[in-house]
Amino acid sequence: MNANPFEPSRDTTSSITPESRSEPAGFGPRFAAYLIDILPISIALAVIYYFLLGFDETWLHYTTSPDDAEARAAFLSQRNQMRDLSFLVYVLYCGVMECSAWQATLGKKLMGIRVTDNQGQPLSVGRSFGRNFAKFLSYIPLGLGFLWMIWSKQKRGWHDMLAKTLVMK
Helix, strand or coil: CCCCCCCCCCCCCCCCCCCCCCCECCHHHHHHHHHHHHHHHHHHHHHHHHHHCCHHHHHHHHHHCCCCHHHHHHHHHHHHHHHHHHHHHHHHHHHHHHCCCCCCCHHHHHHCCEEEECCCCCCCHHHHHHHHHCHHHHHCCCCHHHHHHHHCCCCCCHHHHHHCEEEEC
8 A cells, every 4th residue: 555645556466558448439429529620610711711702792692593503603613612621721730630749639639539550659740641631532432431430340441541540539
């Protein structure tokens, strides 16, 4: 028994570490983390487009003339720009945050999950950005690379497999 009650106990009989109790994070917590992260980014970019880049006029023209092909094309073009820019900002944000001491974005942190390499170690800057840019490959075929984690035993998306990373809770 410890003489000092404020000193952590030194139980040498237990070999269970917090890392060994970790398990792969499934689709649900990862999707919730994604929503927590992407919504503020998307809203901020939509506000910028609306108030500074003319999306208000594009929206007004599209909603008042839904049969106008030019109005529809302009609307879809700007909407797609916002979507693609939101995803790019999200990927860069994830790249920075997942190689930080947190090993997670704010959404992942709130969901109690973190990103590691295959050995449970923090990601290097290169691996973090590689993993996150590989999300474009997971995204392109109708998001199948993200849905893959539903069927994967280690709950890994294509971007995780390519970068040799794990998302653990």
